[in-house]
Amino acid sequence: xxxxxxxxxTYDVAKLAGVSQMTVSxxxxxxxxxxxxxVARVQExxxxxxxxxxxxxxxxxxxxxxxxxxxxxxVSNVVFAEVLxxxxxxxAESGLKPVFGVSGYDQQEEERLVRDMLSWQVSGxxxxxxxxxxxxxxxxxxxxxxxxxxxxxDGEPIAACFxxxxxxxxxxxxxxxxxxxxxRFGYVGCNLERDLRAGKRRKxxxxxxxxxxxxxxxxxxxxxxxxxxxGRVLTDRLMAAAERPEAIYFSNDDMAxxxxxxxxxxxxxxxxxxxxxxxNGLEFLEALPLQITTSRSPRRKIGLLAGHYLALxxxxxxxxxxxxLSAELISGQTS
Amino acid sequence: xxxxxxxxxTYDVAKLAGVSQMTVSxxxxxxxxxxxxxVARVQExxxxxxxxxxxxxxxxxxxxxxxxxxxxxxVSNVVFAEVLxxxxxxxAESGLKPVFGVSGYDQQEEERLVRDMLSWQVSGxxxxxxxxxxxxxxxxxxxxxxxxxxxxxDGEPIAACFxxxxxxxxxxxxxxxxxxxxxRFGYVGCNLERDLRAGKRRKxxxxxxxxxxxxxxxxxxxxxxxxxxxGRVLTDRLMAAAERPEAIYFSNDDMAxxxxxxxxxxxxxxxxxxxxxxxNGLEFLEALPLQITTSRSPRRKIGLLAGHYLALxxxxxxxxxxxxLSAELISGQTS
DNA sequence: GTGAAAGCGCTAACAG
DNA sequence: CTGTTAGCGCTTTCAC
Numbered sequence: 001x002x003x004x005x006x007x008x009x010t011y012d013v014a015k016l017a018g019v020s021q022m023t024v025s026x027x028x029x030x031x032x033x034x035x036x037x038x039v040a041r042v043q044e045x046x047x048x049x050x051x052x053x054x055x056x057x058x059x060x061x062x063x064x065x066x067x068x069x070x071x072x073x074x075v076s077n078v079v080f081a082e083v084l085x086x087x088x089x090x091x092a093e094s095g096l097k098p099v100f101g102v103s104g105y106d107q108q109e110e111e112r113l114v115r116d117m118l119s120w121q122v123s124g125x126x127x128x129x130x131x132x133x134x135x136x137x138x139x140x141x142x143x144x145x146x147x148x149x150x151x152x153x154d155g156e157p158i159a160a161c162f163x164x165x166x167x168x169x170x171x172x173x174x175x176x177x178x179x180x181x182x183x184r185f186g187y188v189g190c191n192l193e194r195d196l197r198a199g200k201r202r203k204x205x206x207x208x209x210x211x212x213x214x215x216x217x218x219x220x221x222x223x224x225x226x227x228x229x230x231g232r233v234l235t236d237r238l239m240a241a242a243e244r245p246e247a248i249y250f251s252n253d254d255m256a257x258x259x260x261x262x263x264x265x266x267x268x269x270x271x272x273x274x275x276x277x278x279x280n281g282l283e284f285l286e287a288l289p290l291q292i293t294t295s296r297s298p299r300r301k302i303g304l305l306a307g308h309y310l311a312l313x314x315x316x317x318x319x320x321x322x323x324x325l326s327a328e329l330i331s332g333q334t335s
Numbered sequence: 336x337x338x339x340x341x342x343x344x345t346y347d348v349a350k351l352a353g354v355s356q357m358t359v360s361x362x363x364x365x366x367x368x369x370x371x372x373x374v375a376r377v378q379e380x381x382x383x384x385x386x387x388x389x390x391x392x393x394x395x396x397x398x399x400x401x402x403x404x405x406x407x408x409x410v411s412n413v414v415f416a417e418v419l420x421x422x423x424x425x426x427a428e429s430g431l432k433p434v435f436g437v438s439g440y441d442q443q444e445e446e447r448l449v450r451d452m453l454s455w456q457v458s459g460x461x462x463x464x465x466x467x468x469x470x471x472x473x474x475x476x477x478x479x480x481x482x483x484x485x486x487x488x489d490g491e492p493i494a495a496c497f498x499x500x501x502x503x504x505x506x507x508x509x510x511x512x513x514x515x516x517x518x519r520f521g522y523v524g525c526n527l528e529r530d531l532r533a534g535k536r537r538k539x540x541x542x543x544x545x546x547x548x549x550x551x552x553x554x555x556x557x558x559x560x561x562x563x564x565x566g567r568v569l570t571d572r573l574m575a576a577a578e579r580p581e582a583i584y585f586s587n588d589d590m591a592x593x594x595x596x597x598x599x600x601x602x603x604x605x606x607x608x609x610x611x612x613x614x615n616g617l618e619f620l621e622a623l624p625l626q627i628t629t630s631r632s633p634r635r636k637i638g639l640l641a642g643h644y645l646a647l648x649x650x651x652x653x654x655x656x657x658x659x660l661s662a663e664l665i666s667g668q669t670s
Numbered sequence: 671g672t673g674a675a676a677g678c679g680c681t682a683a684c685a686g
Numbered sequence: 687c688t689g690t691t692a693g694c695g696c697t698t699t700c701a702c
Contacts (some may be wrong), residue, residue, distance in 0.1 A: 007453075007477070008680095009679055009680085010679070010680070011679080019688075019689090020688065020689050020690080021679090021680085021689090022680095022681080022688075022689060022690080023688060023689075025680065026681095026687095026688085029681085030634070031681095032687085032688090032690090033687050034687070034688080035687065036687080038687085045682095049475075050474070050477060052450055052454050052474070052478075053454050053679090053680085054395075054454065054455050054456060054678090054680070055454045055455050055456075055680090056391055056394045056395050056400055056455060056456050056678090056679080056680090057395050057678070057679035057680040057681085057694090058681070059391045059680090059694090059696070060389075060391050060392050060395050060678090060679080060680070060681090060694050060696085061679075061680040061681040061682075061694055062680080062681060062682085062694085063681095063682095063694065065391055067434070067685060068682050074420070075410075075416050075419050075420045075423065076413070076416050076417050076419075076420040076635075077416075078411070078413055081410050081411050081412075081413065081416040082411050084410050085409070085410045085437070088410065088436075088437050092675080094486040097434055097435075097436065097451065097455070098434070098435060099402070099432055099433070099434045099435075100422050100432075100433060100434075100435065101423075101432065102420070115387055116432065118342075118387050119387050119388050119389065119390045120390050120391060120432070121389060121391050123391075138385075139385070142342070142385060143342065143387075166350075188457060217345065227618070228618070228621050228622050229621070230621075230689090243675050257619075257622040258622070260622075261621075261622060264624070283562070283563070284563075284592075284619040284622065286563050286564070286596075287563050287592040287593070287619065287622065287623055288598060288622055288623070289594075289599070289624045300411075301689080334694090339677065344694095344695055344696085345695070345696070346695080354672080354673090355672065355674080356671050356673090356674095356695090356696085357672075357673060357674080357696095357697085358671085358673075360671085360695095360696065361671095362696095364697085366697095367671085367672090368671055368672085369671070369672080370671065372673090373671080373672085388694055388695090388696085389694090390696090391694090391695080391696090392678090392694070392695035392696040392697090393695080393697070394678095394696090394697050395677095395679070395680085395694085395695080395697090396677080396695075396696040396697040396698075397678085397696080397697055397698085499679050508702090530685060581672055637702065644702070661695070
């Protein structure tokens with residue numbers, strides 16, 4: 001049972017090394033000059049005591065913490081996990097550590113989390129998408145924390161923004177299907193109320209097919225989180241309607257995989273009876289019997305860019321603050 | 336350009352509310368008594384100023400931060416993403432925030448990360464697996480931080496431990512295959528050097544089939560991270576050998592899915608020509624044309640338990656510190 | 671119930 | 687190059 005926080009402090013190391021506390025601080029942080037002799041003595045003392053600097057104290061004194069807040073809608077979703085991985089890589093060199101929270105696609109919860117992150121004096125913040133509550137925007141405006149919004153670029157960013165145009169990805173896909181000769185389209189999606197990016201894709205898709213001389217014959221949607229099972233059930237529902245589409249656009253790969261299962265189970269020939277297309281280009285698609293036509297989103301890259309941006313901003317440097325990446329259309333066997 | 340850290344402090348709120356700084360602290364933290372009148376005035380002042388408490392200062396004064404360090408081998412891997420999700424849920428009520436790092440299955444890197452987390456004065460730590468460097472163990476022994484080791488229980492935990500016996504999961508699977516009548520076994524795996532759990536499963540599997548009268552005829556392994564593509568390639572390699580197995584155990588679902596693809600592409604009948612079995616029971620398996628026999632690991636539950644444990648320990652309460660969950664064997668269509 | 675004083679462990683700013 | 691002096695914004699501890 002130690003009385004103090006736990007470990008030894010700069011004070012203890014200083015005593016042992018026969019220097020002042022300040023010198024220990026300088027040696028440990030590598031900032032400012034110190035003679036070789038002193039550096040060696042301090043390091044030895046630190047090693048002997050098992051000294052671990054207290055960054056909480058450092059952050060308080062230095063007025064900012066080497067933490068970045070990361071707020072994602074979900075983690076179990078591979079998409080966000082991959083963004084997180086990229087972010088982590090982008091941050092690796094900088095010494096910044098991600099602290100993080102899951103909003104569950106809820107802007108109120110996001111607001112709460114932003115407040116929380118701000119209370120940790122994070123030097124940077126990563127938010128998903130461009131839509132936030134007024135209070136969130138207000139907080140961010142009054143605090144000088146660097147903010148990077150990721151994944152979406154269709155809207156007004158607070159400051160920096162790294163992602164792709166979901167509208168464009170959907171438009172491209174619509175065009176692709178029109179070019180292939182499909183004219184009667186359907187849509188199957190989940191979680192549209194909350195997943196704003198999926199909503200933007202749906203809207204752009206419908207507009208493009210209609211503008212391109214196609215017909216939008218129906219859709220099956222649901223508020224539940226997306227999954228293969230839901231994709232299968234909703235595809236069933238859509239196909240049971242009077243007017244069957246020739247091609248279905250899904251809110252994402254999970255849903256499309258479910259749709260494909262429905263088709264296989266019901267003896268529908270893909271793409272002759274029904275064409276399928278989706279969004280994300282996740283790795284698991286490779287395991288399916290048919291390669292689904294989809295748009296690959298640069299998830300890791302998005303995280304990486306955001307990480308680099310926050311790392312540079314943390315060093316007081318300027319950085320590229322808006323990068324629009326593009327989704328690569330993968331023309332598979334289902335269209 | 337504000338001079339101070341950024342936001343208003345308890346001092347500013349106190350002035351506006353006409354009370355002392357200490358009273359503001361009490362009202363904000365909800366600890367200690369305060370008259371209704373005072374509470375109202377303080378809250379109004381705080382609201383008006385957009386006061387956000389500085390938890391860094393709070394942590395320094397209170398000698399511990401409401402942070403838990405989470406160190407995982409990888410995030411892009413769904414398995415860990417799901418553990419993380421559970422952890423997040425388990426921590427939600429407690430006010431503890433996860434700070435996190437990715438070790439890349441490297442114990443040296445884990446050691447570095449542990450030091451880092453400790454420097455943030457985290458009140459708890461989540462580590463993956465039971466194997467750590469001596470230095471990591473030493474640091475943990477001298478700091479009083481609560482530690483929860485997750486995913487694996489086959490070994491000596493530092494303190495608390497939530498996971499499953501990978502040896503048992505593999506033994507069960509071996510038994511299952513023996514019962515089904517298979518006698519000649521093979522193994523396909525990736526990343527065994529680093530993923531110690533996969534190594535434990537492999538070892539237990541081989542031992543059990545041999546002990547049960549079966550024969551282990553060969554394996555194909557690789558040090559790369561696991562993926563469907565590798566599963567396919569390595570299965571090809573294994574099947575090209577002189578002695579073909581009747582059943583293959585894979586290091587995980589990704590690899591098995593790749594194996595299944597190999598079989599389908601090469602006209603092998605599953606399970607008649609070759610049976611396949613794996614570990615994890617990830618959701619994407621549902622999308623495959625055949626349901627693969629696997630063991631479902633309780634990933635979310637593991638995270639949840641660890642979160643609850645750390646939350647309780649943070650409140651100074653005692654808590655269940657060792658829970659061995661079991662993997663559910665899912666007998667699919669590939670065995 | 672509320673306030674005043676002290677200090678958490680570190681770093682910024684200035685001496686020397 | 688190294689030491690001294692002040693805090694950072696909060697909580698702990700003790701008065702009142």
